[in-house]
Amino acid sequence: MREYLKFYIDGHWVDPVEPHAAEVINPATEEVTGRISLGSPADVEEAVAAACKAFSSWSQTSKAERLDLLKSIQTEYAKRQADLGEAITEEMGAPASLANGFHVGLGAGHLQTAIEVLERFEFEEVRGATVIRHEPIGVCGLITPWNWPMNQTCVKVFPALATGCTMILKPPQLAALSAHILAEILDAAGVPAGVFNMVQGSGSVIGTVLSKHQDVDMISFTGSEPVGVQIQKDAAETVKRVGLELGGKSAWIVLDDEKLAEHVTGATAGMMGNSGQTCSAGSRLLVPNSRMAEVIEAATAAANGVTVGDPNGNFAMGPVVSKGQYNIIQDYIQKGLDEGAKLIAGGLGRPEGLDKGWYVKPTVFVGTNDMVIAREEIFGPVLVIIGYDDADQAVGIANESNFGLGGYISGTDLDLVRSVARRMRTGAIWINGGFDFHAPFGGYKRSGNGREWGDYGFREYLEVKSMMGFPV
Template sequence: MIEKRQFYINGQWVDPVAGRDHQVIDPSTEEPCAVISLGGDADAHAAVAAARAALPGWMTSPAAERIALLEKLLEVYKSRLEELAQATSMEMGAPIDLARQQQVMAGVSHLTNFINAAKGFSFERPLGDHDPNDRIIFEAVGVCALITPWNWPENQITLKFGAAVVAGCTMVLKPSEESPLNAMLFAQMVHDAGFPPGVFNLVNGDGAGVGTRLSGHPDVDMVSFTGSTRAGSAISKNAADTVKKVHLELGGKGANLIFADADETAVKRGVLHMMNNSGQSCNAPSRMFVQRDIYDAAVETATEIASKITVGPAAQEGRHMGPVVNATQWGKIQDLIQKGIDEGARLTTGGTGRPDGLNKGFFVKPTVFADVTNDMTIAREEIFGPVLSIIPFETEEEAVAMANDTVYGLTNYIQSTDGARTNRIARQLRSGMVEINGKSRGAGSPFGGMKRSGNGREGGAYGIEDFLEIKAVSGWAAE
């Protein structure tokens, strides 16, 4: 049993002031794999105080020095990839190959992109030729609370940390209590890279305890949160009294519009994307809209692809789907699958219960529903599991209307070989991101959503800007 009860505050590992034990559960076995401490008010306050004390020196340090430390961290991070992958796989259930190839490598990508973006970022700019004596200064927001989820932990930690470092912010990280081990490894890497004490702090805790304390703390200037829309709403309300900046990356219900002229791999690509990470991605294409001309063939293909996906323990090497993170998520997914059946959707593969041969662990069958209507519960709610809903459409206008008929607006997808149509639809879809024909977004592209999928953007220069305040100065003297 791994025991990691300490927090990282003001440059050192310290015992909790008011900690209580919390078991981290391996979702493949349902057995405890580690014990951590969940902090309380005193622990959160100590971390915020350390970040506040470090802020004046850090925010006025030369950007080149902050970039150099980020480059050093990237070196340290790369040297511990396997350790990170093993921790991530064990605590949140990502199959070890996925943890190695996607989970931890996301951190390498984001840190690299922030370093590149930072080197070309102008923190002081002229307003314009019309008024040469006005300057626009970008300065750190201040002390930031970073509250990160369990589903892509290193992805979210590095997206927030890298941007905050470049901006000159100090920070307190509260990782998910479901996946804290990788975050504690990251904190040690920050220490080993030589960041000044107080710039980065880590306190483990749950949302109701440390999360609430941080989001309402008067000495926290900004909260950057990734998680459920419900929790994001609660954080916004708690932060309102102190009028702090709140950045939210929340849920999604992505629409994947597949037209009759889509390439032959479009349906397969959509199914595999949906099932990746056991469906536990906010940008998963969980609603597959298929033009009526190819609908029957698409349902057949989707069913065949999903039924061939194997499910197994996270520690097992190979291309398979692991468990979902915990018993609560497993139960929610089971209830929603049953809801789909009860509301009349046609189950073509998967369903309730564990896959054959697995009688323990939070494993879910890769599930496909056909003949779904956009008003069914499985088409409205974010399931956060390996469940795909297939919905037919006739016209482009109908597809766009149904895609937009959701409270979410994170990522949508378009599959068509008609470039004029894909561009036209991309302009109409109400989402922060649109991906066309399987083309991934480029390095430094902004990640974020509209509507109840949140606000703000993460990644590259756009992510850096979210951690900066804009100061307008007139009467700037020539230097």
């Protein structure tokens, strides 16, 4: 069993000021797999003081110095990829192939992207007699979720380091094991004392103190909408910058063409990836009404073909992260049944043969956009199919949502694809499987504000200074 009972503050592993341990539960076995310490406001005070002290020197480092550090981190990260994958499987139940593949690979990808962006990023721009400088914003509080632990942590930590900021990371309580290993990686790479600090614990304690703290200049949060709203309220007292990446109810529009069945199959299987625990998941599948029978046949076969079981075995889907999350998903499935949605795959309870672990059946409904299951984020392997009559109606349904984080389009008519993509009110759209580490990621509407990934992610951590009449 892992015991990660120390915090990383000012370049050292330190005991918490007020010792209080919590168990980490393996969702596949329901057994204790680790113990972590839960921090207090006193621990945050120590971490903020260390970050403030380190900012005066780290903010003045050169681009070359920060590049050297990122490349050292890259070397250490490569050494620990297997350890990270194993921890992610333990803490959140991701299948080993997914944990060691896309989970760990996303962290490596964001690190490489930070290096590439920093190499060409211009921190000063001359406009006549005015020099515009982009300077590090200061001490940053980074609050991350459990569903993609390396992705969501690395997309904050590495741009903050690259831009000259110092930070306090508050990793998720449910996925604290991989965060501890990442801190070990940063320590081994030689991150200067106080530049990176990590305090584990509950969001209601650590996150609140960071959000209200007068010496924290920025909060970057990824998580649920209600928590994001509270962080904004808490941060308003000190007028700090807040970047939010919140929930989603993303539409996946499948256009009417000869590859419809293939696209439906891919969209259905894709929804079940990571047990549906993805904020940008295409959880509303929009399809032509005229071909609904064909859609149902393809989606049913795809969902029933998703194997569920031990994440260390040869299965496509593991459990969801916790008993609490399992119960939430079961409640939503029941709501779908109560609303009269047509269940074509999955349903209530665990998959057959699994009586232990928080496993959910890959579930597919046919419903309408006004149903609760089509409007609220379920955060589990539950897909809702919604019919449309033409592309204009599909866009209207896609946009009829409080959220606007992700969107997907599958189709062979590229002119129509482009037209649909331009009209969808959402922050990121994946067209026929496209992917780009340098593309900005973030949401419209209640999905948040600000952008991460690539050079747009750098700008979140920078202030803009105008120096007029500057001698050049």
